[in-house]
Amino acid sequence: MQRRTFLQGLAAAGVLGSMPFGFANAITQASSVSVDSLPKLEGDLTLYLGRGEGGLYENVLEAIKKRNPKLNLKIRRGGSAALANTIVAETRAGVKRADLFWAVDTGSIGVVTDAGAAKSLPVDLTAQLKDGFQYSSWSPVTGRVRTLPYNTQRVSPDQIPDSIMALADTDLAIGWAPAYASFQSFVTAMRILEGEKATENWLKGINKNAKKYAGELGVVMGVERGEVDIGFANHYYTLRLKSGKPDANVDLAYTKNDAGCLVNASGIVALSDGDLPVNFIRYLLTQEVQSYLASEAYEIPLVQNVAQPQGLASLDTLSPPQMDLRKLADLRPTLNLMRKVGVL
Amino acid sequence: MTHWPKSYPLAFVIALLALLPVGVLFALAQDSAQLFDTHNLRVLGNTVSLMALTIVGAVIIGVPLAFFTAYVQLPFKRFWLIVLAAPLALPSYIGAFAMYFSFGRGGEIENVLGITTPPISGLWGSALVMSLYTYPFVMMTTRASLLSLDASLVNAARTLGLSLAASLWRVVLPRVVNSVAAGALLAALYALSDFGTPAIMGLDTFTRVIFVEYNAFGLSQAAMLSLQLMVIVALILFVESRIGGASERPGKHLSLFPAAWQRNLMLLSAMPIVFMAIILPLGIFTLWLVREGTGGFELSYAWNSAHASFLAAIVAVLLAIPVAHAAIAGKAGRFMERITYFGFGVPGIVMGTALVYVGLQLPVLYQTLGLLVMAYVLRFLPLAVGSVRATAENIDSGLVKAARVLGASPREAFVRITLPLTLRGMIAGAALVFLEAMRELPATLMLGPTGFETLATYMWRVYEAGYFGRAAVPGLLLVLLSGLGLVLMLSGERKAQFTVTEDDRS
Numbered sequence: 001m002q003r004r005t006f007l008q009g010l011a012a013a014g015v016l017g018s019m020p021f022g023f024a025n026a027i028t029q030a031s032s033v034s035v036d037s038l039p040k041l042e043g044d045l046t047l048y049l050g051r052g053e054g055g056l057y058e059n060v061l062e063a064i065k066k067r068n069p070k071l072n073l074k075i076r077r078g079g080s081a082a083l084a085n086t087i088v089a090e091t092r093a094g095v096k097r098a099d100l101f102w103a104v105d106t107g108s109i110g111v112v113t114d115a116g117a118a119k120s121l122p123v124d125l126t127a128q129l130k131d132g133f134q135y136s137s138w139s140p141v142t143g144r145v146r147t148l149p150y151n152t153q154r155v156s157p158d159q160i161p162d163s164i165m166a167l168a169d170t171d172l173a174i175g176w177a178p179a180y181a182s183f184q185s186f187v188t189a190m191r192i193l194e195g196e197k198a199t200e201n202w203l204k205g206i207n208k209n210a211k212k213y214a215g216e217l218g219v220v221m222g223v224e225r226g227e228v229d230i231g232f233a234n235h236y237y238t239l240r241l242k243s244g245k246p247d248a249n250v251d252l253a254y255t256k257n258d259a260g261c262l263v264n265a266s267g268i269v270a271l272s273d274g275d276l277p278v279n280f281i282r283y284l285l286t287q288e289v290q291s292y293l294a295s296e297a298y299e300i301p302l303v304q305n306v307a308q309p310q311g312l313a314s315l316d317t318l319s320p321p322q323m324d325l326r327k328l329a330d331l332r333p334t335l336n337l338m339r340k341v342g343v344l
Numbered sequence: 345m346t347h348w349p350k351s352y353p354l355a356f357v358i359a360l361l362a363l364l365p366v367g368v369l370f371a372l373a374q375d376s377a378q379l380f381d382t383h384n385l386r387v388l389g390n391t392v393s394l395m396a397l398t399i400v401g402a403v404i405i406g407v408p409l410a411f412f413t414a415y416v417q418l419p420f421k422r423f424w425l426i427v428l429a430a431p432l433a434l435p436s437y438i439g440a441f442a443m444y445f446s447f448g449r450g451g452e453i454e455n456v457l458g459i460t461t462p463p464i465s466g467l468w469g470s471a472l473v474m475s476l477y478t479y480p481f482v483m484m485t486t487r488a489s490l491l492s493l494d495a496s497l498v499n500a501a502r503t504l505g506l507s508l509a510a511s512l513w514r515v516v517l518p519r520v521v522n523s524v525a526a527g528a529l530l531a532a533l534y535a536l537s538d539f540g541t542p543a544i545m546g547l548d549t550f551t552r553v554i555f556v557e558y559n560a561f562g563l564s565q566a567a568m569l570s571l572q573l574m575v576i577v578a579l580i581l582f583v584e585s586r587i588g589g590a591s592e593r594p595g596k597h598l599s600l601f602p603a604a605w606q607r608n609l610m611l612l613s614a615m616p617i618v619f620m621a622i623i624l625p626l627g628i629f630t631l632w633l634v635r636e637g638t639g640g641f642e643l644s645y646a647w648n649s650a651h652a653s654f655l656a657a658i659v660a661v662l663l664a665i666p667v668a669h670a671a672i673a674g675k676a677g678r679f680m681e682r683i684t685y686f687g688f689g690v691p692g693i694v695m696g697t698a699l700v701y702v703g704l705q706l707p708v709l710y711q712t713l714g715l716l717v718m719a720y721v722l723r724f725l726p727l728a729v730g731s732v733r734a735t736a737e738n739i740d741s742g743l744v745k746a747a748r749v750l751g752a753s754p755r756e757a758f759v760r761i762t763l764p765l766t767l768r769g770m771i772a773g774a775a776l777v778f779l780e781a782m783r784e785l786p787a788t789l790m791l792g793p794t795g796f797e798t799l800a801t802y803m804w805r806v807y808e809a810g811y812f813g814r815a816a817v818p819g820l821l822l823v824l825l826s827g828l829g830l831v832l833m834l835s836g837e838r839k840a841q842f843t844v845t846e847d848d849r850s
Contacts, residue, residue, distance in 0.1 A: 082790055085697065097710075107560075179543075334560075335556070335562070342383070344553075344556065
């Protein structure tokens with residue numbers, strides 16, 4: 001059903017394209033590109049689709065395929081890290097199989113760009129993205145914010161500090177998923193922003209009141225069930241849970257200007273030359289795809305002038321820390337630290 | 345039987361092939377920094393505890409059920425056998441998942457029935473799930489061995505005044521110890537290499553740490569940890585090889601005809617296991633199916649699963665025959681056989697990575713069905729070897745000698761005597777490989793042709809996306825198809841049994 005809405009959206013965009021200029025403009029609000037203005041995709045294209053967590057990417061790919069019948073799109077799915085490792089191994093062995101790599105975490109992107117496998121992207125493409133998300137060798141697709149989901153029955157919002165570091169000094173029962181990639185990226189950000197020592201103390205402080213979960217969906221479910229007061233998780237798990245269960249006992253709190261509200265991104269890398277991979281990326285940055293991912297998967301659109309998902313504080317009111325997201329690939333010291341503290 | 349058994353060269357090549365991934369691991373671990381730290385001790389403790397508890401659990405459940413299914417005559421015998429072997433058709437991560445969501449506060453049991461149950465998690469939770477999904481290994485190996493025992497010894501013990509229970513304990517059990525050990529070995533290796541169950545239950549084991557390292561791009565560290573895991577595997581293999589049982593001639597089957605109430609009591613006591621391992625996960629799936637509906641599923645996934653697993657089963661059995669015969673022929677052969685067991689202890693993601701490197705050296709093979717089948721074979725070969733060896737061991741060598749004396753060439757003796765007599769083991773082994781390959785996930789993701797979707801990969805896909813309901817149809821299909829494999833395995837067993845002995849009572 002969701003897929004159908006999206007397909008209709010793409011079809012409707014075609015109709016809108018023939019309408020008076022002003023009207024189409026009012027819909028797309030200035031500069032984000034409509035799918036209708038893009039060239040048709042033709043030929044063979046292999047995409048490595050890496051995920052550690054879900055999304056509605058499949059529906060997007062399906063819709064792009066439907067719209068471009070001459071495109072022969074082959075998809076290899078796997079964990080982001082597994083595919084990044086595979087691409088690095090392929091690059092070393094000189095065997096080329098993938099044209100594109102779409103990954104949920106910037107760490108995997110960093111590994112691939114560091115290996116020199118990425119092709120640079122044209123300036124007019126990167127210019128479509130919001131400030132702070134423009135990179136020459138890869139393109140962010142959608143973002144996710146680190147949030148504090150809390151149980152509305154057990155905690156009131158004013159009990160929650162707006163500094164992530166201060167949370168270690170509270171006696172709230174905390175749910176976390178230390179083995180989870182997004183959590184480790186968040187600790188990496190904290191390490192870069194606050195330093196090793198502060199991060200180590202923070203981990204120790206949290207660990208005293210913490211219950212471990214396998215993943216962050218589990219954390220959010222644990223918070224909702226009341227097993228813990230508050231948790232660490234990417235924003236969309238809470239929004240998705242609430243969309244299926246509107247009376248769920250969970251809501252989102254945000255910290256200010258620290259790793260606690262880091263905006264991380266899923267991103268795509270072109271691995272082979274030519275127009276086809278680049279044009280494929282353009283499709284992902286269209287108004288239609290971006291707002292679809294925002295409304296259905298609750299991911300944050302990173303293209304300029306596309307509306308935020310419902311239920312999330314707007315990106316303007318959030319104060320995420322400024323940093324090059326590829327730095328998050330530097331996981332090794334983070335793992336050593338977490339291990340030293342005994343949380344991993 | 346001349347100096348060098350004919351099976352040796354082939355077994356040697358296969359053992360080398362099985363060592364290939366270990367070689368790649370060594371290469372990858374070269375630029376690793378840390379060998380061992382204190383954290384690893386805790387992980388080691390967890391891993392060994394889980395393995396030990398799994399062995400205990402699998403044996404406690406598996407051995408009595410083996411006796412029950414082998415000796416007790418009851419209506420719908422075959423049906424009960426299939427039901428009791430059915431956990432083989434379910435991946436343990438599905439069971440772990442279902443149990444995690446069923447029990448505890450806010451679980452599905454509480455949602456539906458309003459009864460709060462204690463949560464299942466941690467070491468005990470993992471051990472429970474592992475035992476529930478590995479006991480069929482013990483049950484099947486023990487049962488196969490029980491069926492080939494000569495019942496006259498029990499009869500003798502009974503006439504000499506020993507009670508039935510005591511004679512089973514003192515006369516039968518000691519003779520099947522090596523089969524129990526073989527099954528326990530498989531259960532232990534499964535517990536060592538499984539990733540999903542400890543991850544869902546929140547237990548830090550080697551596989552989980554390897555996975556964490558792997559995802560942090562610490563490929564060499566992951567390889568190093570895998571090698572440490574290999575050391576444990578080697579220890580287990582060594583311990584198992586010390587346990588030996590005497591081989592003996594097959595004879596008349598033992599059949600027990602207990603009273604109806606005794607029979608029902610035995611069945612009843614097996615029901616909690618069936619409930620936890622089969623009915624609960626299937627129930628949860630059905631619940632989700634009803635609640636969320638289905639979508640986006642294609643039947644071709646089922647075909648891909650079955651196709652690849654079938655090929656793997658055939659190849660594995662073909663390779664298992666020389667290895668099993670080498671193992672029986674002598675010490676060196678036994679050693680080669682042990683080597684092939686390494687694959688079962690290698691976590692799928694590590695095997696996948698290793699074979700990516702192998703495949704990249706042979707780009708023709710890379711990302712083809714062939715490489716995927718090779719990965720399945722390397723991982724699950726021990727299942728086939730174990731079954732084939734167990735039946736081959738019990739062949740009366742006098743039969744082959746008699747054939748040779750009567751003028752048959754070694755080849756003819758093999759084709760007409762040995763082969764038919766080991767058919768049961770081959771079919772059972774093929775089916776085991778088939779079932780395992782059907783539920784394999786990480787290596788399938790990494791090695792299959794691009795766009796090759798199986799039931800397991802599709803389930804993973806929708807699970808990752810949080811659409812549990814959509815996992816219901818492929819989950820149920822996986823169980824159904826594996827169930828067919830199971831039926832095939834058990835019916836093949838019956839046919840073979842008929843040709844092995846004239847006794848067709850069962």
